Amino acid sequence: MSYQVIARKYRPQVFDEVAGQRLITDTLKNAVLHNRVAHGYIFSGGRGVGKTTTARILAKSLNCTKGPTVSPCGECPSCREIAQGNSVDVFEIDAASNRGIDEIRELRETVRYLPARDPYKVFIIDEAHMLTTEAFNALLKTLEEPPARSLFVLCTTEPHKLPTTIQSRCQHFSFRLLDYAEIFDRLKWVLNKEQIEADEGALSAVAEAAEGSLRDALSLLDQAIASSGKRLEEVHIRQLLGVVPSRVLVELVEAIDAGNAGQVLETVGRLSAEGYELNHFCGEFTRYIRNLAVAKSCGPASNLLQLPEGERAVLAGLAEQFSEEDLARFFQILIRAEGEMRYALNPRFQLELALLKMVHIRKLTSLENLLADLRGSRPAEALKAGTKQPERLPSPSVDFKKGAQPPPRPIRSAPVRPANDQQSADPLPSRSPEVTEQSSDRIPSLQKADDPRLDKIKRLAFGQSKLLSSCLDPITGWRFENGEVRFLFSKNNSWAVDFLSAREQQEKLRSVCAEALGQPVKIYVTLDDREGSEPKTRRSARVRAESDQGVEAIVKKFQCTLVDVIDLSRE
Ligand SMILES: Nc1ncnc2c1ncn2[C@@H]1O[C@H](COP(=O)(O)OP(=O)(O)OP(=O)(O)O)[C@@H](O)[C@H]1O
Ligand SMILES: [Mg+2]
Ligand SMILES: [Zn+2]
Incomplete structure (x- = not known):
């Protein structure tokens, strides 16, 4: 017997064999059982997820000599012919090949006649969105007054391209992409039937590469069997699919963790050589980082992971090295790089840039933590309560600068010190009196910051995200009345207002406030305009920068000097 490709050989013949589309097959089974099959259906969804297969099963269910039945016999002439695609009463039309004009014309002719032999005349139109306008019009007329015992199934990967007039006359089922585990299991099942052995890693590589399409998975499996014979080995299959060994992915993550830019670049060079x-590799690495993010957020047992059991322990170990924020940023960088690589003249540069960003962005993250810490968003209560802490806190014993030893001082708990104290302890060049004035300006807001409700908001925000929490820090005042919360910020903290005005952050802040205040609230974030009228605007940007806690912290931490200050708000 001639070789039959696996996808064909294992095409499901009854509803219950269709994987991953349970909701749809159950609904259709019910319709068949209760004699409530519609005249028109739209089956939409990605390539190779079971649309045509399900349409044929529906046709068999209606036309089987034992039918209507939800388990067609597969033996009778109707069942056999439908499976082979040559039934007298089941027409498969490929709209993509000649855009269907002739077929639809013919269809309009034939549809008027009763089925030749079987109970139903079934038209399965593949790639239905490719039909011409004329063909759609012809089809519409038929759907408006469907002849008795006729059934249309429009299969399409792009349902939005079907005219709404057609859509509104059909029942629409949208087929989902299959997930990694479903594909993996199906591959295992097929191999078992074929009596072929395979490494878990080999199956995993195929399942990942299929990206949700079972047909693609089975076609890849065909290739793999053709080139390997009775045993599929991971190394070989990965080579065949152009997929890098998982060890490379692990090493790359480790190099990023170690901040080793050299090694990262060498890896890219090696893969290229x-x-x-590289575009394909970027996709793989994105998937790996996504898995890390999932392992971090949902734990290594999560079924959202696209990974075989055997690799989960390594993944969990790696995930430990990063914060959720790190991984979310990596994910974002890679997704962007993947898009950009598609159009780049030299995709390698794009990939290198993305990976270098990943190496360096962690240093920025620790800076963010440092700032969060200095701005006092590390409430003692939260720490005691075991709330999540920033991953990389600067140690309190950091040697700040020769001679001067000011301990890090959370604004919240430190009393405002007299100006002379500040001067003597401060390593920066002498300050203008306005600076001291500004410090005392802060007194009222410090007192307000002792409001236990605001404390609670800050604490909850801290648990949500460090960035959100550090934005709440420079608040100069707040008000809560009639379900409205207003946060005021001074002009030089307009960055916080900008940040908190973004929809996503507002949403986070809103839910934090609602939780802290025990009721739904509206959020307003505004610049404190009282401040605008103050003479402090005379203060030079440089002086203001020098007095900024964040700048001060950076200067100390990195032992650098402030060279130039540009006031962006005036540009
Ligand atoms: N949900 C599924 N369960 C089991 N096998 C499936 C499933 N989806 C696809 N297959 C396998 O893939 C092959 C192709 O499936 P099918 O022709 O139904 O895909 P399709 O959704 O119509 O794709 P296309 O949009 O490319 O026409 C089938 O023969 C079968 O082996
Ligand atoms: Mg199809
Ligand atoms: Zn039958």
Whole structure:
């Protein structure tokens, strides 16, 4: 017997064999059982997820000599012919090949006649969105007054391209992409039937590469069997698919963790020299980082992971090295790089840039933590309560600068010190009196910051995200009345207002406030305009920068000097 490709050989023949589309198959089974099959259906969804297969099963269910039945016999002439695609009463039309004009014309002719032999005349139109306007019009007329015992199934990957007039006359089922585990299991099942052995890693590589399409998975499996024979080995399959060994992904993550830019670049060089497609590799690495993010957020047992059991322990170990924020940023960088690489003349540069960003962004993250800490968003209560702490806090014993030893002082708990104290302890050049004035300006807001409700908001915000929490820090005042919360910020903290005005952050802040205040609230974030009228605007940007806690912290931490200050708000 000639070789039959696996996807064909294992095409499901009854509803219950269709994987991953349970909701749809159950609904159709019910319709068949209760004699409530509609005249028109739209089956939409990605490539190779079971649309045509399900349409044929529906046709068999209606036309089987034992039918209507939800388990067609597969033996009778109707069942056999439908499976082979040559039934007298089931027409499969491929709208993509000649855009269907002739077929639809013919369809309009034939549809008027009763089925030749079987109970139903079934038209399965593949790639239905490719039909011409004329063909759609013809089809519409038929759907408006469907002849008795006729059934149309429009299969399409792009349902939005179907005219709404057609859509409104059909029942619409949208087929989902299959997830990694479903594909993996199906591959295992097929191999078992074929009596072929495989490494878990080999199956995993195929399942990942299929990206949700079972047909693609089975076609890849065909290739793999053709080139390997009775045993599929991971190394070989990965080479065949152009997928890098998982060890490379692990090493790359480790290099990023170690901040080793050299090693990262060497890896890219090696892959390129070995002929791996870098765009494809970027996709793989994105998937790996996504897995890390999932392992971090949902734990290594999560079924959202696209990974075989055996690799989960390594993944969990790696995830430990990063914060959720790190991983979210990596994910974002890679997704962007993937898009950009598609159009880049030299995709390698794009990939290198993305990976270098990942190496360096962690240093920025620790800076963010440092700032969060200095701005006092590390409430003692939260720490005691075991709330999540910033990953990389600067140690309190950091040697700040020769001679001067000011301990890090959370604004919240430190009393405002007299100006002379500040001067003697401060390593920066002498300050203008306005600076002291500004410090005392802060007194009222400090007192307000002792409001236990605001404390609670800050504490909850801290648990949500460090960035959100450090934005709440420079608040100069707040008000809560009639379900409205207003936060005021001074002009030089307009960055916080900008940040908190972004929809996503507002949403976070709103839920934090609602929780802290025990009721739904509206949020307003505004610049304190009282401040605008103050003479402090005379203060030079440099002086203001020098007096800024954040700048001060950076200067100390990195032992650098302030060279130039540009006031962006005036540009
Ligand atoms: N949900 C599924 N369960 C089991 N096998 C499936 C499923 N989806 C696809 N297959 C396998 O893939 C092959 C192709 O499936 P099918 O023709 O139904 O895909 P399709 O959704 O119509 O794709 P296309 O949009 O490319 O026409 C089937 O023969 C079968 O082996
Ligand atoms: Mg199809
Ligand atoms: Zn039958």
